[in-house]
Amino acid sequence: MSQSIDLPRVDDFLQELAAIQQTSSKRIALLGSRHVPITHQHLIEMMSYALVLSGNRLITSGATGTNSAAIRGAMRADPNLLTVILPQSLERQPRESRDQLEQVMHLVESPENDTLSLAEASILCNQEIVSRCQQLICFAFHDSNTLLKTCQSAEDQRKLVTLFYFD
Numbered sequence: 413m414s415q416s417i418d419l420p421r422v423d424d425f426l427q428e429l430a431a432i433q434q435t436s437s438k439r440i441a442l443l444g445s446r447h448v449p450i451t452h453q454h455l456i457e458m459m460s461y462a463l464v465l466s467g468n469r470l471i472t473s474g475a476t477g478t479n480s481a482a483i484r485g486a487m488r489a490d491p492n493l494l495t496v497i498l499p500q501s502l503e504r505q506p507r508e509s510r511d512q513l514e515q516v517m518h519l520v521e522s523p524e525n526d527t528l529s530l531a532e533a534s535i536l537c538n539q540e541i542v543s544r545c546q547q548l549i550c551f552a553f554h555d556s557n558t559l560l561k562t563c564q565s566a567e568d569q570r571k572l573v574t575l576f577y578f579d
Contacts, residue, residue: 444478
């Protein structure tokens with residue numbers, strides 16, 4: 413009886429091996445859910461701090477929760493190595509986000525998406541972020557459809573993807 417075994421392809425292994433061995437800095441996107449407990453936010457902040465302190469460039473969006481924690485950590489380590497790409501213009505962001513975002517040196521607004529719903533604009537924003545990174549780190553729930561589609565899109569583009577689930 414013959415059984416099909418779903419093994420990762422050799423080029424997947426080679427890609428991961430190359431990423432592990434790479435000692436130079438990388439462009440790392442860090443994205444995730446808005447609905448994150450404060451203890452998890454502290455861990456995400458420490459991770460982004462360590463990534464930037466190691467010389468990596470961090471790319472994220474401007475939402476509360478995961479992205480806000482990533483911004484805090486990166487800003488503490490080296491604000492020049494942080495890029496924040498917004499799904500819409502700064503004026504469309506919540507007040508609690510705007511105060512933090514106004515401190516970001518490399519802030520990319522997308523006013524052309526102001527007429528779209530936040531969900532539609534977020535999809536486009538995530539696509540832009542993935543196009544600029546070499547690696548994606550994502551924090552999501554199993555029902556975080558937009559984030560999970562972003563991870564799948566990044567994998568399809570042969571990006572290294574690390575996905576953490578909150579649930």
